[in-house]
Amino acid sequence: EVQLVESGGGLVQPGGSLRLSCAASGLTFSRYRMHWVRQAPGKGLVWVSRIKSDGSSTSYADSVKGRFTISRDNAKNTLYLQMSSLRAEDTAAYFCAREMATSYALDIWGRGTMVTVSS
Amino acid sequence: QSVLTQPPSASGTPGQRVTISCSGSSSNIGANSVYWYQQLPETAPKLLIYVNDQRPSGVPDRFSGSKSGTSASLAISGLQSEDEADYYCSAWDDSLNGYVFGAGTEVTVL
Numbered sequence: 001e002v003q004l005v006e007s008g009g010g011l012v013q014p015g016g017s018l019r020l021s022c023a024a025s026g027l028t029f030s031r032y033r034m035h036w037v038r039q040a041p042g043k044g045l046v047w048v049s050r051i052k053s054d055g056s057s058t059s060y061a062d063s064v065k066g067r068f069t070i071s072r073d074n075a076k077n078t079l080y081l082q083m084s085s086l087r088a089e090d091t092a093a094y095f096c097a098r099e100m101a102t103s104y105a106l107d108i109w110g111r112g113t114m115v116t117v118s119s
Numbered sequence: 120q121s122v123l124t125q126p127p128s129a130s131g132t133p134g135q136r137v138t139i140s141c142s143g144s145s146s147n148i149g150a151n152s153v154y155w156y157q158q159l160p161e162t163a164p165k166l167l168i169y170v171n172d173q174r175p176s177g178v179p180d181r182f183s184g185s186k187s188g189t190s191a192s193l194a195i196s197g198l199q200s201e202d203e204a205d206y207y208c209s210a211w212d213d214s215l216n217g218y219v220f221g222a223g224t225e226v227t228v229l
Contacts, residue, residue: 037218037220044220044223045207060217061215097164103152104152104211105154106209109164111162
């Protein structure tokens with residue numbers, strides 16, 4: 001079974017840092033581009049970041065550029081999101097998702113991990 | 120303010136047809152394919168339509184997508200109670216070099 005499992009969420013103070021992980025199983029992880037998408041409580045989906053299959057290229061939403069870093073370890077089948085200078089508006093459930101090999105569609109999603117930024 | 124514009128809500132009775140619109144621009148929908156996601160309450164999003172009108176395996180053919188110019192739409196025919204969910208359109212945006220979502224449409228089955 002193809003599965004993505006996020007972890008690393010929690011409560012962090014404004015200005016703090018957190019690293020999210022997304023463990024992949026049941027798929028050849030190294031073949032796929034991967035994304036992070038977030039959803040604030042009661043709000044819609046917001047794209048955060050994307051990384052190429054070999055990690056050589058990344059892109060970010062303007063709202064997180066310079067503060068968040070996406071990376072991956074293909075040997076460990078794991079995707080990461082390093083978040084720093086966190087703000088209250090970063091409070092959200094963070095989902096990792098796989099991009100289909102033949103289009104930009106996000107066809108496999110994890111269940112998400114909640115990040116709360118509050119003092 | 121989302122880059123893609125969707126109505127906040129839509130509704131219908133069981134068996135009816137419901138259509139959700141998604142309006143974008145030349146840098147997103149006008150240049151790239153459209154994707155639709157369904158999010159049931161308290162669950163992760165699920166891919167519903169890809170490349171404008173393609174259904175992944177397992178998605179009922181009651182769901183259909185279309186695209187014309189800088190707009191797209193999702194239709195749900197034969198509406199069922201289990202279709203109550205939030206629906207999001209999305210596309211890659213060449214100007215932003217990123218993925219953009221609509222704000223979502225909440226579908227209610229009356």
